[in-house]
Amino acid sequence: MTKQQDWCEKHQEATALLANSDEIHSAAACQAAIEQMAADLCRDFADRYPLVLPIMGGAVVFTGKLLPLLRFPLDFDYIHITRYGDKLKGGAFEWLRQPQNVSGRHVLILDDILDEGLTLHTVREHILAAGAASCRTAVFADKDIGRAKPIAADYVGVRVPNRYVFGFGMDAKGMWRNLEAVYAVSN
Ligand SMILES: O=P(O)(O)OC[C@H]1O[C@H](OP(=O)(O)OP(=O)(O)O)[C@H](O)[C@@H]1O
Numbered sequence: 001m002t003k004q005q006d007w008c009e010k011h012q013e014a015t016a017l018l019a020n021s022d023e024i025h026s027a028a029a030c031q032a033a034i035e036q037m038a039a040d041l042c043r044d045f046a047d048r049y050p051l052v053l054p055i056m057g058g059a060v061v062f063t064g065k066l067l068p069l070l071r072f073p074l075d076f077d078y079i080h081i082t083r084y085g086d087k088l089k090g091g092a093f094e095w096l097r098q099p100q101n102v103s104g105r106h107v108l109i110l111d112d113i114l115d116e117g118l119t120l121h122t123v124r125e126h127i128l129a130a131g132a133a134s135c136r137t138a139v140f141a142d143k144d145i146g147r148a149k150p151i152a153a154d155y156v157g158v159r160v161p162n163r164y165v166f167g168f169g170m171d172a173k174g175m176w177r178n179l180e181a182v183y184a185v186s187n
């Protein structure tokens with residue numbers, strides 16, 4: 001099969017996936033959630049000069065929308081770790097960029113979604129072990145998985161049902177991070 005056919009099939013798969021999904025948080029609801037989180041973070045971090053660390057790549061939209069609303073001084077870097085890749089089920093962690101220079105800092109981690117909680121828990125433990133003065137966590141979406149998680153986020157934008165969700169930075173098999181609303185794959 002040629003590369004062009006591959007992309008053509010991928011395009012069809014992406015279109016069918018979106019057509020078979022339900023919008024669960026509109027673009028306006030996502031924006032309102034971001035604004036509320038920004039207000040809460042401005043209240044809590046005004047005097048802390050935090051190091052803000054998004055977990056790439058899912059945090060890209062959340063970060064891009066949130067950062068300009070944070071009206072306090074901060075340093076910015078990023079972490080890159082993945083355990084889902086292009087799959088709908090999590091596996092082993094792959095670190096692509098470790099946290100740098102966190103010793104003594106008040107760290108704020110940003111991520112798109114708290115699902116089983118393994119990623120955020122692992123990253124937080126790593127940052128505290130590296131000597132951070134404190135580490136708080138903000139996730140755009142918290143999934144109701146119906147069982148205990150190893151970590152609860154300090155700040156949450158929206159709650160999502162126990163279905164695979166995508167859009168607003170979250171991908172489904174690598175697709176549709178670019179959507180400005182949140183969708184859930186049909187069961
Ligand atoms: O709570 P968990 O079950 O650990 O899942 C949450 C993590 O899964 C996704 O990352 P993924 O590994 O898909 O990489 P990505 O950020 O590139 O999408 C998402 O961005 C979170 O970081």
Ligand code: HPA
Pocket residue numbers: 058084113115163164165166170171172
């Ligand atoms: O439901 C999800 N959607 C997108 N990325 C994810 N990573 C973990 N769970 C999810």
